Amino acid sequence: MSKGVKKKRKVIRLVMGLILLGVLAGFVGDRLLKRKGHPGLRRFVAQWVGNYPKSFAIEPPLLSIHVGDLELERLQNVVNEARERGVILPEGNEYVSAELTSNGKTFKARVRIKGKMTDHVKGDKWSFRVIAKKDGGFLGMRRFSLQHPGTRNYLYEWVHQRLMRGEGIVALRYGFIRLEFNGEDRGIYAYEEHFGPELLEHNARVDGPLFRFDPGLFWQHRLNEMEGVRYDEPFAAYQAAAVDAYGTGAISKDPKATRDLEEAVALMNAFRNAELPASQVFDADRVARRLALLDVLGGHRSLDWSDAKFYYDPVLRRIEPVAYESFSAHPIRTIAGAYQWAGRTDPSQDLHTAWFNDPVLFKAYIHHLERFSRATYIDSALHALAPALDTASATVYGEFPYKELDASTYYANQRIIRQVLNDPKGFHAYRDGREGDTLSISAVPIGSLPIEIHGIRFGDADPTPVIGGTILPIRQVGKPGVPATFRFLMPAGPDENMDLSVVYSVLGASVRKEEKVLPFRLLDGVGVSPVAGTPRSDLRALPFLSFSDDHRTILLKSGEWTIDKDLVIPAGLVVKGVAPLKLVLKEGARIISSSPVLLQGTDEAPITIAAPEGGSSRVVLMGNGGRSEWGYVHLEGPEKGMSGTGAMLLIDGVGLIMDHCRFTSMTDGGMITAVRAELRMDRCMVTGGKDQLASAFSTVVLDHCSFSGASDDCIVARGGALRIVRTQLLNVKGIGLKLNTSAMATLDLAEVQAAGKGIEVKEGSVLTVKESRIHAQGAGVEVAREEMRYGPSIVDLQQVEISGSVPVANGKGNKVTVNGEAFRPTGTADRQ
Structure with missing residues (x-):
């Protein structure tokens, strides 16, 4: 055999070996990628080729951190100890001095290692918590975190925060930058706003406490688990956690901030003790929006009390949720509110279970689930976010081109939500029989969501409403449904043996369905009392109110009337009053309206609203039900020697036009407060009081x-516009x-x-x-x-x-x- 032939065979063997080695390497690489949740090698290579060049189109913001040798040594010691113990302990993890530079400007700050688990100190991508000194800051933030983008799942947390902010929920500033640490390029980092006054300013909120349940004892429980120590740990429970405010040092030096925090703690404890329902303590609609959006985003892992953050609105005296750490995007198999309803609140319930057992909050939750689960919601949201999302994506692709935003999980979760809300059958209905003019029906729940019974239909007639309780509880996991009895007034004419169908919906849903009633009784011997509905004030019983024929307008009767309990007007109505009319608010009573209030007096006979005893805000206009208009209205504040802790008039999120109106007070209470409102005052007079007009992020014309x-001060404006x-x-x-x-x-x-x-x-x-x-x-x-x-x-x-x-x-x-x-x-x- 010639030397040439031998050489050719060697070359062929070498090439075949290299090909085989390449195939084997590709197979191993594909398997490794799939184990980590990636679709595979082919997609991985395609992402690199397609995405990495996109990073050339932008220059991400650069933030440089410089610390001295001693400070670096202290940080390194924290990192080393964390890697040895498997957890970052607070002991010894103190802030050190640093200088930060961005966009040519340098400011002093304090930094420390941030986080609990060792993913925050992996490799050279340490996580930092930063607090800028004095007037320093970065992108409008004085307090913020810097961490590996994977800590919050890259672009998914960016989308989470943007969508939450778009829904009116207090949201953190979150994005991506390039970080230098002591002159070394540490690559792409995620920045995340921490909790401070700048967060409230960015979200158009008035100053108020930001707080949480202190997770310190809970993390001690986690540490015990990691070290193999297991025993009954009562200190790790939600009910044992203290309410802990951010910035307690500054709060303790400010009497008003201290009082606001005390109020927030009192409300939260009353909620945990089941003394007050969630809808009286929290902004129920915003809580519902956040919970529903987490269903769409696949953020169920964040539904833990130790991750919940809050803001207390001292004007409306209610607590709002703060969007934090979504742990998205994961596929869901059901919704967060499924199997939560118990029909009551109890101190043994955890935070989210207690939320879902408030009928007002649950109805709002289902309403927003219907809205968010439409495919057009994600379509329109991503379209609106597209320019900013492209920039954020290109920044991430500079180091992680394989970390795309895959919206398919969102759409899949929407399909699951629609299915959960559209069970093929809500319950089994049985005809219990008739007693006098009352027909009884037994309903046995079969689903995971509470059902609202709207009425019963006799043949083709219009539905007859239910008497008493209207909510059918859920079927508990692994157990048969417990029957509940519903009663209906039999109209004249129909026979109880004719075809019957119950009109119902998931509690809070817009879609109503009908369920045929089986023509026999449920003879199981179990009697169940109907679940009580949420009690409501009967406005028709008040002597100074009358209603229009269409029941949509409330008329304030002429004369002088004393109101000694809060007058609460729900949304969807119009309140009208004309002279002669005087309302005297006694015993701390307030007028709170979520509907427009139209008052018209005259120069000779103005409408008067008097609050001689002081107290908190006397008249509150809120919600989004339309614009109120007042003409020749006098608001008379507390008499001398009385206390006035709130504004005489509070306008929150609505419009008000006043003409020839007058405000007078002989105390140091506030006069007019407008929050995210539209206020116009023509030829009005304001006399006495403390801060006569406080405007927060509102549009005001005087x-x-x-x-x-x-x-004190006459007009104080925070954000917004005044003319x-x-x-x-x-x-x-x-x-x-x-x-x-x-x-x-x-x-x-x-x-x-x-x-x-x-x-x-x-x-x-x-x-x-x-x-x-x-x-x-x-x-x-x-x-x-x-x-x-x-x-x-x-x-x-x-x-x-x-x-x-x-x-x-x-x-x-x-x-x-x-x-x-x-x-x-x-x-x-x-x-x-």
Whole structure:
């Protein structure tokens, strides 16, 4: 055999060996990828080829962290000890000093290792918790975390936070950056906002406590499990956890913040003890939205009390959920509310079970599930998020091109939700018989969701409503359904032996179905009392109210009436009142309306609402049921010597137009508070009180109005927009007008007289004043120095007469013009 032939055979064997080795390597790689949940090698390679080039199109934000040698050693010790023990312990994990640089600006901060488990210290991608000092910050945040994108499942947490924010739920800022640590490129990181005032500002919320159930004892239980120590640990239960606020140091120094936290703790404990229902303690609609959205996103692993975070709204005195750590996206087999309903609340129930046993909250939950489970919801959401999602994806692809957002899980979960809400049969119905004019039906539940009985149909007639309780409980897992009895008034004519069908729906669902009643009795000897419905006030029994023929309008009868209990008007109505009319609120009673209130008095006979005894907010307009209009209405506050802890008028999330209205008070209580509202006041007068108008993220127009005698500040605006025309702010003991948190205000032909500052502008707010007069004992107009997370404030003064200790005090970094010419910083505002 020639040498040439031998050489060719060697080459062929080598090539075949390499091919075989390549096939084997591909097989092993494919199996390894599939074990980790990836579709396989082919998809993996396709993702690299298709996604990695997309990262070239953007330059992600760069954040650099620098720590000294001693600080680095302390961090490294925490990392080393965590890797040895298998968990990150709080002992020794203290904050160290650091300098952070972003976009050419450097600020001082404190950092520490963040997290509990060792995935936070794996390799060189350590997780950090950062607290910026003073006016430092990053992307508007002073408190935030930096961690491996996989900690929150890459792009899925980004979508979770964006959807939650779109639903009006307090959500964290979350995104992706490139991180440098002591000059070393650590690659792509996820940033996640932590809990502080900036979170509330970003979500248009007034200041209030952010809190949780302290998970410290629960994590001790987890540590015991990891170390093989197992015994009955009562301290690890939800019922044993203390309510723990974020920023307790700052709260303890602020009497109002302390009182707000005490209220939040009291409400939460009353809920845990089953003394108050969830719908009275929480913003039930927002809780329901969050729970329903977690079903769609596949975030059931986050439904643990130790992961729940909360915000207390001190204005409406209710608790809101905060979107945190979704653990999405996982396929679901049922919904979070399935098999939860017990028909009662009990202190032994955990957080989520107690939520799902509130009828108001459960109805809202099902309503939002119907909405979120439509395919168009995810379609429209992803379409709206597409530009920002493309940027976030391209950033992630710079290091993880195989971590795409696969929306197929969302659509699959939507299909499961639709199936759960559309069981082929809701219950078995049996004809128990007739007693007098009452027909009894036994219903045996077979599903996982409570059923609401709307009525019974005799043949083809209209349904006859149920008498008494209307909710059919669920069938418990692994057990037969327990029968419940429902009674109906027999109309004249129908025979009880004719065909009967029960009209029902899943509690809170919009789709009504009918179930045929079997023509025989359920003779099992078990008697079950009907489940009581949620009690409601009978508005028709009140002597000062009457209803229109269509039952949609409530009329306030003329005369003088005393109200000694809260008058609560539900949504879907209209309340009307005309002069002569006087309402006297006694014993802390309030008027709370989720429907529009239309009041019309006259100059000679104004409508009067008097609250001589003080207390919290007297009149509350809230919800989204439409705009209220008042003409010639007088609100009279507490008499001298009485206390007033809340605003005389609170407007939350609705519109109100007032014309020729008057507010008077002889105490230090607030007068008008507007939160995310639209308020217009024409030719109105406000006299006395403390903060006469407090606006939070609202749109306010004041025209030909007079504010006088404020014992503190006159108008305080946080965010939102104000237009003040031909209006006087007189005899103010504090500050005439305060603008903060990017508020915008325009004053035309206005007058301000204040013992303190005339106008205070800070935190990136914008002020325009034209042809007005400002007289103050302090600074006429003070513009606080620029803060990094807000940007500069902008002030334009045109033909304004100003007198004060300093006519205009301008801090560094702002843009202030007086009659078209730039006004340089004075240094005075920087010292404030």
